Amino acid sequence: MYSKAIHIILTGYFFYNTFSVNAAEFKQPIIHFSITPLACIVKQIGDECQLTTTVDWQSEQALDVCLIQDKVALKCWKNAISGKSVLPVQLNRTTTFTLKNNKTQILAKQLVKISATTPKKYRRKLRSDWSLF
Amino acid sequence: MTKLYRLNRKKLLQLKLCRMLILLPLLLIQLNVSAETKITHDATKQTENHIATDKLHFSIALGAGVKTNPLVGGNNIPLFIVPSLRFYGEKFYFDNGDLGYSFIQNKQLTLSAVSRINSENAYFSRWHPKNIFVFSSSSVSIDGNSPETPKEININDIHDRQWAIDAGLQLNWFITSVSQVKVQLLHDINDVYNGLNGSVEYFRQFSPISSSPINVQIKIGFDWFSQSMVNYYYGINNKDKVNPTLHYQSGSALNPYIKLHANYPLSKQWKFFSAVSYKILATNIKDSPIVEEKNNITAFIGASYVF
Numbered sequence: 001m002y003s004k005a006i007h008i009i010l011t012g013y014f015f016y017n018t019f020s021v022n023a024a025e026f027k028q029p030i031i032h033f034s035i036t037p038l039a040c041i042v043k044q045i046g047d048e049c050q051l052t053t054t055v056d057w058q059s060e061q062a063l064d065v066c067l068i069q070d071k072v073a074l075k076c077w078k079n080a081i082s083g084k085s086v087l088p089v090q091l092n093r094t095t096t097f098t099l100k101n102n103k104t105q106i107l108a109k110q111l112v113k114i115s116a117t118t119p120k121k122y123r124r125k126l127r128s129d130w131s132l133f
Numbered sequence: 134m135t136k137l138y139r140l141n142r143k144k145l146l147q148l149k150l151c152r153m154l155i156l157l158p159l160l161l162i163q164l165n166v167s168a169e170t171k172i173t174h175d176a177t178k179q180t181e182n183h184i185a186t187d188k189l190h191f192s193i194a195l196g197a198g199v200k201t202n203p204l205v206g207g208n209n210i211p212l213f214i215v216p217s218l219r220f221y222g223e224k225f226y227f228d229n230g231d232l233g234y235s236f237i238q239n240k241q242l243t244l245s246a247v248s249r250i251n252s253e254n255a256y257f258s259r260w261h262p263k264n265i266f267v268f269s270s271s272s273v274s275i276d277g278n279s280p281e282t283p284k285e286i287n288i289n290d291i292h293d294r295q296w297a298i299d300a301g302l303q304l305n306w307f308i309t310s311v312s313q314v315k316v317q318l319l320h321d322i323n324d325v326y327n328g329l330n331g332s333v334e335y336f337r338q339f340s341p342i343s344s345s346p347i348n349v350q351i352k353i354g355f356d357w358f359s360q361s362m363v364n365y366y367y368g369i370n371n372k373d374k375v376n377p378t379l380h381y382q383s384g385s386a387l388n389p390y391i392k393l394h395a396n397y398p399l400s401k402q403w404k405f406f407s408a409v410s411y412k413i414l415a416t417n418i419k420d421s422p423i424v425e426e427k428n429n430i431t432a433f434i435g436a437s438y439v440f
Contacts, residue, residue: 046188122183123221126235126243126305126315127228128336128350129181130194130394132215133408133431 196435328361
């Protein structure tokens with residue numbers, strides 16, 4: 001009798017948990033996030049690119065969010081439903097910019113690509129891979 | 134008794150390694166059945182044998198493996214973390230210890246001046262032997278047969294082998310985009326053994342299953358050591374404070390080998406990786422009183438990560 005009741009409670013708890021986690025996953029408060037430009041052209045891959053980017057986001061609800069580049073917060077907004085900012089950024093590789101809340105959850109992300117005008121040069125390897133073995 | 138036990142353990146290890154040699158390709162084929170990848174095979178082949186210049190390429194292999202040590206009482210060399218560091222410029226290159234300059238480069242041939250540390254001393258740096266018993270037949274018994282009286286060499290009387298730095302020429306002949314022959318001839322430049330060593334190797338890369346990203350590399354070749362190199366590392370001579378009747382001097386040595394590498398991409402940066410190699414030691418090396426194995430085996434299984 002007791003074991004049946006415990007079983008029902010645990011099953012109910014499991015379904016509640018599953019449902020609530022799924023609901024949280026699918027409920028994205030950010031309805032718009034853009035960062036422009038989306039690409040930067042450098043002479044050679046590895047060269048540093050300096051960009052003036054325009055960041056724009058909007059949300060259905062007031063949020064505390066930060067714009068993150070490589071774990072560094074470039075700009076934060078407190079209790080805001082939208083944000084727009086012009087920021088200077090430096091890149092030396094293709095980078096993902098993320099909008100995170102104060103729980104460090106990623107709410108939105110955008111890739112900014114780096115392309116090179118000089119194509120990569122290749123040559124034949126003179127030792128095979130893992131020749132140390 | 135201790136030596137007998139050690140020998141048995143070494144034989145057992147070699148037997149296990151031989152089993153790995155057979156089982157690894159089967160394991161990789163098995164892996165292939167369940168996994169998927171988006172990498173096209175032609176693209177893999179084209180890029181696998183080429184390398185981007187002016188960029189540092191660093192990879193690391195993590196796993197478990199061993200390189201056997203043929204010396205009497207030599208500890209096998211464990212392999213857990215193996216780094217790979219490469220940098221290729223337009224002509225200059227550094228590739229896992231090889232420092233080179235390619236002064237002739239065309240589609241089929243590259244001729245380079247190359248320098249590197251001779252790896253033969255690696256066995257001696259992991260050599261902690263007891264005294265060696267040599268079956269000397271210098272004295273003859275009444276019935277004319279060699280009595281094979283064991284004589285002891287005190288290991289403290291044998292001179293330390295030194296690390297040699299070799300320099301010489303390397304020719305790469307690119308037969309196709311996935312195969313090549315490499316020829317090397319080197320001489321030591323720091324007056325260690327005052328001799329030559331060389332190698333000839335045929336390399337071929339292929340996908341055993343056409344619909345699979347599994348990549349196999351096979352290398353067949355031989356190392357050649359001049360007489361002076363063999364005698365420096367494996368001989369016993371006047372430099373050693375040993376009874377002259379126990380001296381061992383020999384000729385040059387040719388060690389044929391086969392190497393098999395296989396990898397399977399798991400992601401953009403991770404690859405499943407395995408390697409086995411089997412080298413037969415030349416008679417002039419294996420007959421040395423300080424050598425107890427007839428071959429040299431390397432086996433490794435794990436994963437590689439490209440940074």
